[in-house]
Every structure is written in structure tokens, then in C-alpha cells.
Amino acid sequence: xxxxxxxxxxxxxxxxxxxxxxxxxxxSLRVTDAIPVCHEVPTRPVVNMALRxxxxxxxxxxxxxxxxxxxxxxxTANKNGGDMPNVSALRIVNSMSEQCSEEEGxxxxxxxxxxxxxxxxxxxxxxxxxxxxxxxxxxxxxxRIEESKDDSQQVRDLIVRGxxxxxxxxxDYGEKNGLAIYDYVDHMSDYDGxxxxxxxxxxxxxxxxxxxxxxxxAR
Numbered sequence: 001x002x003x004x005x006x007x008x009x010x011x012x013x014x015x016x017x018x019x020x021x022x023x024x025x026x027x028s029l030r031v032t033d034a035i036p037v038c039h040e041v042p043t044r045p046v047v048n049m050a051l052r053x054x055x056x057x058x059x060x061x062x063x064x065x066x067x068x069x070x071x072x073x074x075x076t077a078n079k080n081g082g083d084m085p086n087v088s089a090l091r092i093v094n095s096m097s098e099q100c101s102e103e104e105g106x107x108x109x110x111x112x113x114x115x116x117x118x119x120x121x122x123x124x125x126x127x128x129x130x131x132x133x134x135x136x137x138x139x140x141x142x143x144r145i146e147e148s149k150d151d152s153q154q155v156r157d158l159i160v161r162g163x164x165x166x167x168x169x170x171x172d173y174g175e176k177n178g179l180a181i182y183d184y185v186d187h188m189s190d191y192d193g194x195x196x197x198x199x200x201x202x203x204x205x206x207x208x209x210x211x212x213x214x215x216x217x218a219r
Contacts, residue, residue, distance in 0.1 A: 001034045002116045002123055002155065003162045003181050003209060005077035008039035012086060014047075015183065016054050017073040017112060029072050029108060035204055036183035041088055050184045051096070057204050071096070073110040075124075084137065085113050085127060093136050097129070111136040116159055123155060162212065181209045 005013050019031040037050045051071065058069050074096065076089035093111045100109065111127040126145060130138035165179030187203040 001036075001075050001077075001112065001114045002159050003166070004034075004036040004039075004183065005114050005116050006159055006163050007166055007181055010079055011039045012041060012079045012088070013039045013077045013114070013183070014042050014089060014092070015075045016050065016071055017075055017110065018054065018058065018069050019072045020068045020070065021072075021108070027108070029110060031072055031110075031112075032069060034075055036181065036206070037203075038183050038185040040185065042092065046184065047092055053184075054204060073112065075112040075114055077114040077116070081115065081117055083113075083125070085111055089113075090136055094134070097136075109136075110140070158213065162209075165212065179208055179212055181206055 001013075001015065004015060013036065015034050015036040017031050018033050018035060019029060022028040022030055035050075035054055038046055054071060058071070074089055074093045076085055078086050089111060093109060097109050108128070113125045113127065114123065115125065116123055122142070126140040127136045128138055128140050129136055162179060166181070182203045184203045
């Protein structure tokens with residue numbers, strides 16, 4: 001999420017959160033991955049198609065994903081910072097929640113606001129439905145959030161290294177140098193009809209980014 005935001009500077013970014021629902025008491029959500037969708041104000045066709053494709057992907061046989069992984073929510077970063085999610089993100093996750101309720105009964109979803117520009121404190125703020133049960137404007141208390149990495153400085157260092165790697169990225173007849181992260185809009189834009197180009201812009205897996213993060217965490 002942070003690398004997606006960092007790549008596009010001051011543009012708003014949006015994406016899908018996936019993971020699984022834990023059968024704990026009380027029930028909890030475990031986010032395992034974030035899938036970038038766009039770096040602009042999202043349109044309904046883009047959002048609907050991205051959600052549909054990710055849902056199909058999670059339902060298909062894939063050794064890299066656990067079978068119980070589902071869509072858990074949405075993430076965003078604001079164009080000009082701020083402590084509350086933008087209107088587009090709120091509308092999207094509200095719509096997701098309504099559809100989820102109609103199809104499967106009430107299931108918990110979350111909205112994550114990414115703030116990579118913060119020099120101190122958490123880089124992400126998690127929101128859930130407020131007491132009115134309509135909008136995702138209620139911040140989840142930090143005591144309810146368990147992070148896989150509790151050292152924010154490690155994450156910030158990872159972002160800095162990622163930005164440096166992204167600045168070295170270029171394409172020349174399909175060859176890559178540096179780190180690239182693609183979202184759904186990248187995947188579909190400037191597509192030349194060649195399967196090699198389409199595979200290189202695999203927005204769901206973003207294998208280069210996954211390898212980069214795994215390698216950094218192993219250090």
C-alpha cells in the first residue's frame with residue numbers, strides 16, 4: 001500500500017484488501033495482501049471490474065493463496081494528506097458492505113487510510129462502520145490492531161529503499177531494471193496486445209514487489 005502511494009506521489013490511490021476472517025473470540029480480520037487498483041479518482045466500471053477479477057482470482061486454484069482468503073475491504077491514500085478517508089473510498093466500501101450484506105449476510109469490512117508522509121506514528125489508520133452503521137468513519141482503536149511489524153521505522157526504511165528501486169525502473173523491449181508496481185489501471189493502459197506485456201503488468205500478484213518485500217524482511 002505504501003509503495004503504491006509512494007510511486008504516485010500526490011495522486012489519490014485505491015486498492016483492495018484481501019485476507020481471512022479468524023474464528024477467534026471476538027472475531028477478527030487478518031489482512032494478508034493489498035492489491036492496487038488505481039491512482040486516480042476511481043470510476044464505477046474500474047472498481048466493479050477490479051473487484052470481480054480479484055474475486056475470481058481468489059476462487060481459482062492458486063498455490064500462492066490460501067483457499068479461505070476473501071476480500072476484506074478497501075485501502076486508499078488521499079491526494080493532499082489528511083486524517084479522514086476521501087469521499088470516493090467511503091462510497092466504495094459502503095457499496096461493498098451493502099452488497100456483502102445482500103449476498104452473504106452482514107460481514108465485517110474495513111477501510112484503511114495510508115499515510116506514508118507521516119514522520120511519526122502509524123502509517124495506516126483503520127476505519128470501520130460507525131455507530132450509525134452506515135459510513136466507515138469510525139477509527140478502530142489501536143489496542144484492537146495487531147501489526148506483523150511493530151517497528152514503524154523498519155517500514156519507513158523499506159519504503160525509502162522501494163522508492164529508490166522504483167526510480168531505477170525502465171522498460172526496453174520488455175526488459176526491466178529496478179522495481180515496478182502496477183495497479184489495474186496500469187495493467188489496462190497502453191496495452192499493445194502482446195501477452196508478454198500483459199504478464200509484465202500483473203497487477204494482482206505484482207511478483208517483483210512481493211519478492212522485494214520478502215527479501216527486505218529476511219534481512
